[in-house]
Amino acid sequence: MTSEPQFTTDLEPLPTHAFGHRSLTWWGIVAFFLIEGTAFAVAIAAYFYLMNQDQAWPPPPFLPPDLLAGTLFTVLMLLSEVPNTIAKKAAEHEDLKPVRRMLIAASLIGLALMILRAFEFASLNVLWYQNAYGSVVWLLLVLHTAHIATDWVDTLVLTALMHTKHVSGRKFVDCAENAVYWRFVWLTWLPIYALIYWLPRLAG
Amino acid sequence: MTAKKKKPREYLRDGPDFTGAPLHEKLSETWRDGPGLIGWIKSVDHKSIGKRYLVTAMVFLALGGVLAALMRLQLSGAEQEIIGPDRYNQIFTMHGTTMMFLFAVPVMDAMAIYLVPLMLGTRNTAFPRLNAFSYWMYLAGGSLLWVAFVLNIGPDAGWFSYTPLSGPEYSLGKRIDVWAQMVTFTEVAALAVAVSLTATILKKRAPGMTLARMPIFVWSILVVSLMVIFSMPSVATASGMLLSDRLVGTQFYNSYEYGDSLLWQHLFWFFGHPEVYIIFLPAAGFVSEIVQAYTGRRTFGYTAIVLALCATGLLAFGLWVHHMFTTGLPRLGYAFYTAASMAVAIPAGIQIFCWIATIWTGRPRFMVPLLWVIGFIVTFVIGGLSGVMLASVPLDLQVHDTYFVVAHFHYVLIGGAVFPLLGAITYWFPKFAGRLMSERLGRIGFWLSFLSFHATFFPMHIVGLQGMPRRVYTYPAGMGWETFNLISSIGAVVFAASVALFAVNMLLSLRKGERAADNPWGAPGLEWATASPPAPYNFAHIPIVADNSPLWNEERPVAYGLRVEDREMIVTTAVEAWPDVREPSPEPTAWPLIAALATTVLFVASIFTPWALVIGAPPVAAALVAWFWPKRHHEGEPVIE
Numbered sequence: 001m002t003s004e005p006q007f008t009t010d011l012e013p014l015p016t017h018a019f020g021h022r023s024l025t026w027w028g029i030v031a032f033f034l035i036e037g038t039a040f041a042v043a044i045a046a047y048f049y050l051m052n053q054d055q056a057w058p059p060p061p062f063l064p065p066d067l068l069a070g071t072l073f074t075v076l077m078l079l080s081e082v083p084n085t086i087a088k089k090a091a092e093h094e095d096l097k098p099v100r101r102m103l104i105a106a107s108l109i110g111l112a113l114m115i116l117r118a119f120e121f122a123s124l125n126v127l128w129y130q131n132a133y134g135s136v137v138w139l140l141l142v143l144h145t146a147h148i149a150t151d152w153v154d155t156l157v158l159t160a161l162m163h164t165k166h167v168s169g170r171k172f173v174d175c176a177e178n179a180v181y182w183r184f185v186w187l188t189w190l191p192i193y194a195l196i197y198w199l200p201r202l203a204g
Numbered sequence: 205m206t207a208k209k210k211k212p213r214e215y216l217r218d219g220p221d222f223t224g225a226p227l228h229e230k231l232s233e234t235w236r237d238g239p240g241l242i243g244w245i246k247s248v249d250h251k252s253i254g255k256r257y258l259v260t261a262m263v264f265l266a267l268g269g270v271l272a273a274l275m276r277l278q279l280s281g282a283e284q285e286i287i288g289p290d291r292y293n294q295i296f297t298m299h300g301t302t303m304m305f306l307f308a309v310p311v312m313d314a315m316a317i318y319l320v321p322l323m324l325g326t327r328n329t330a331f332p333r334l335n336a337f338s339y340w341m342y343l344a345g346g347s348l349l350w351v352a353f354v355l356n357i358g359p360d361a362g363w364f365s366y367t368p369l370s371g372p373e374y375s376l377g378k379r380i381d382v383w384a385q386m387v388t389f390t391e392v393a394a395l396a397v398a399v400s401l402t403a404t405i406l407k408k409r410a411p412g413m414t415l416a417r418m419p420i421f422v423w424s425i426l427v428v429s430l431m432v433i434f435s436m437p438s439v440a441t442a443s444g445m446l447l448s449d450r451l452v453g454t455q456f457y458n459s460y461e462y463g464d465s466l467l468w469q470h471l472f473w474f475f476g477h478p479e480v481y482i483i484f485l486p487a488a489g490f491v492s493e494i495v496q497a498y499t500g501r502r503t504f505g506y507t508a509i510v511l512a513l514c515a516t517g518l519l520a521f522g523l524w525v526h527h528m529f530t531t532g533l534p535r536l537g538y539a540f541y542t543a544a545s546m547a548v549a550i551p552a553g554i555q556i557f558c559w560i561a562t563i564w565t566g567r568p569r570f571m572v573p574l575l576w577v578i579g580f581i582v583t584f585v586i587g588g589l590s591g592v593m594l595a596s597v598p599l600d601l602q603v604h605d606t607y608f609v610v611a612h613f614h615y616v617l618i619g620g621a622v623f624p625l626l627g628a629i630t631y632w633f634p635k636f637a638g639r640l641m642s643e644r645l646g647r648i649g650f651w652l653s654f655l656s657f658h659a660t661f662f663p664m665h666i667v668g669l670q671g672m673p674r675r676v677y678t679y680p681a682g683m684g685w686e687t688f689n690l691i692s693s694i695g696a697v698v699f700a701a702s703v704a705l706f707a708v709n710m711l712l713s714l715r716k717g718e719r720a721a722d723n724p725w726g727a728p729g730l731e732w733a734t735a736s737p738p739a740p741y742n743f744a745h746i747p748i749v750a751d752n753s754p755l756w757n758e759e760r761p762v763a764y765g766l767r768v769e770d771r772e773m774i775v776t777t778a779v780e781a782w783p784d785v786r787e788p789s790p791e792p793t794a795w796p797l798i799a800a801l802a803t804t805v806l807f808v809a810s811i812f813t814p815w816a817l818v819i820g821a822p823p824v825a826a827a828l829v830a831w832f833w834p835k836r837h838h839e840g841e842p843v844i845e
Contacts, residue, residue, distance in 0.1 A: 039437035
């Protein structure tokens with residue numbers, strides 16, 4: 001500074017971590033929502049664009065995907081919000097025991113979802129190279145799988161981390177934000193579920 | 205750590221009793237990069253990353269410029285065979301791709317990474333490791349493209365790689381795959397910077413710097429970062445789809461299997477048009493800062509300019525289809541996209557009038573940066589006018605894919621972005637380097653550039669209207685195009701020399717330039733409150749801001765009480781910038797580089813086999829986990845204070 005500074009505000013009393021929009025992590029997560037949400041929106045736009053070009057959807061003789069695996073996946077995903085909410089609240093209260101328990105639950109649910117997802121791929125009734133309908137359906141499912149895989153690995157890492165000496169206020173913030181991210185993952189799934197499983201039935 | 209040493213209280217935090225030289229020493233120790241090459245690699249300092257981004261972008265500018273010179277050499281006369289058609293296809297594709305993806309966007313990122321934290325009065329960006337990662341990804345993507353070009357695997361379907369030409373049916377080999385994967389690299393890099401800058405701008409501002417007191421350049425970067433976030437996923441998804449069409453036989457763009465090649469154009473231009481404003485808006489931000497500094501008055505119409513920046517950002521997403529007028533559209537499509545394209549001239553015009561008003565009512569000092577601004581205004585207005593012409597469908601149908609379009613976009617991109625950039629580099633050079641650039645060489649360079657630019661590109665309007673198509677490696681004699689092309693080619697040689705002169709000026713000034721004071725121009729922004737060049741920690745005490753020209757006030761209020769033994773930064777509220785939280789800032793680390801290397805292996809291998817995604821993912825995941833895993837058990841407050 002060129003001239004003498006006037007000391008007016010003491011920052012020392014400020015906290016060293018905070019939750020929600022007061023934390024930097026939250027803003028990072030929101031930015032990634034926007035990026036990934038835009039990628040989904042683009043894929044969905046491509047889906048409608050291609051659908052609009054065609055006489056029938058799916059193009060004959062292909063059948064719409066079988067419902068069972070995808071619907072089970074959707075139900076489990078919705079139910080996962082229960083431990084997710086508990087984990088988020090516990091993290092905000094910096095209550096370690098329930099956080100650890102719910103992270104383990106979330107890790108197991110993630111594993112179950114990944115297994116169900118494998119069955120989903122097998123029940124699409126079309127392969128990615130057979131036509132553009134098949135390509136875009138696979139695109140949506142692969143994109144979303146990348147999402148749950150990312151968050152699953154993130155959850156596994158946090159689960160391990162919260163069982164080490166590194167537990168601290170800021171790590172609770174990470175747990176709370178991980179729960180927020182999981183909400184994004186299941187919220188984006190709902191329109192994709194409708195597009196993959198229901199629209200071909202209604203439009204066909 | 206600090207608790208164990210039991211140091212006296214004044215050594216733990218900055219404040220009235222710990223300031224001046226001892227504080228400088230302590231903070232430098234905490235914030236400086238490690239020594240040697242390892243320290244350089246591990247750096248997460250926004251100034252180091254910004255500078256290496258800038259130098260790399262300038263290297264790509266030079267490479268892209270050499271390609272331009274080669275094209276002008278080939279086109280200097282009719283029916284020349286200096287360069288064959290295949291090589292020419294690669295050269296114009298490489299030129300466009302290099303300039304757009306490897307120079308224009310990254311160079312604006314470079315300036316923003318360096319300047320934004322200084323302008324906001326903070327010590328580093330939010331997520332500085334993400335910035336480091338971004339740089340390595342950018343370097344890897346650029347290297348991939350250029351190594352491939354040297355090996356004769358350079359892409360050859362134009363910088364927008366239209367399907368079906370770029371699809372598996374018409375482009376054999378790996379040239380297009382290299383292009384598509386380079387897109388992935390640079391989009392990852394640009395998105396990472398956008399996330400970091402958005403969070404920095406919203407959460408790291410000096411206390412008191414409300415949104416309405418932010419420097420206009422920072423506003424432009426906020427708008428641009430949001431535009432990057434909303435536009436780049438489109439091209440990344442589209443190029444991923446193109447790669448998969450080529451590699452695993454998906455049918456997205458294949459009209460024989462229910463696909464559609466125009467889908468590519470929509471997805472590309474949904475990114476490609478905002479891209480132009482992603483390049484232009486930071487330049488508009490430079491101009492607002494420069495006119496303020498060299499006229500000694502606040503930029504006229506701050507609110508109007510900020511609203512114009514936001515309006516441009518929004519409108520940019522509503523006019524991508526004007527690149528597709530010749531593909532056939534519904535009537536309503538023509539009308540809507542024409543109207544939207546013409547509407548974008550309004551916010552551009554508002555800004556130009558505000559800058560003119562600032563110069564008119566201030567006390568202008570016509571130094572080199574202000575000369576660039578005036579050159580910019582003249583050139584950009586001409587480019588804007590030809591843009592309004594192109595927005596009209598009947599004219600566009602006639603001149604689409606001719607040199608008229610080439611002239612137009614070089615006027616708006618070079619005139620609109622490179623001229624302000626060169627002015628901005630001259631203006632902020634003392635901050636980067638601690639020395640001033642030569643005013644004399646700068647003036648000569650400016651006039652050479654300005655005149656040769658117009659000599660190069662103005663004749664292209666004429667040959668374009670006469671029907672000369674772009675992207676064709678030569679043209680027949682007797683069309684009446686030879687003289688104009690020769691003028692363009694001579695102009696291009698001089699223009700290249702003038703840009704080289706700018707680089708020489710930078711290099712000479714770096715070594716022998718006049719030493720710069722902290723605020724050599726008497727400018728009002730916080731970046732000028734730091735030393736030239738800034739200390740590793742930027743600000744010894746965090747400044748407090750009461751209006752949008754803080755250094756033009758007598759008072760220098762500061763906040764204090766940040767810890768000095770560790771990298772600690774202040775987080776403020778998003779709108780009002782109230783001090784809210786003290787958060788640690790990440791230490792230097794090599795993990796972003798390692799993560800970028802793992803990602804590079806994955807991306808490059810996936811040009812050749814889809815299994816790369818499966819085999820390459822675990823190393824990337826491992827690197828990211830190691831990056832985020834806490835390295836030492838040390839957090840929170842010291843016990844004794």
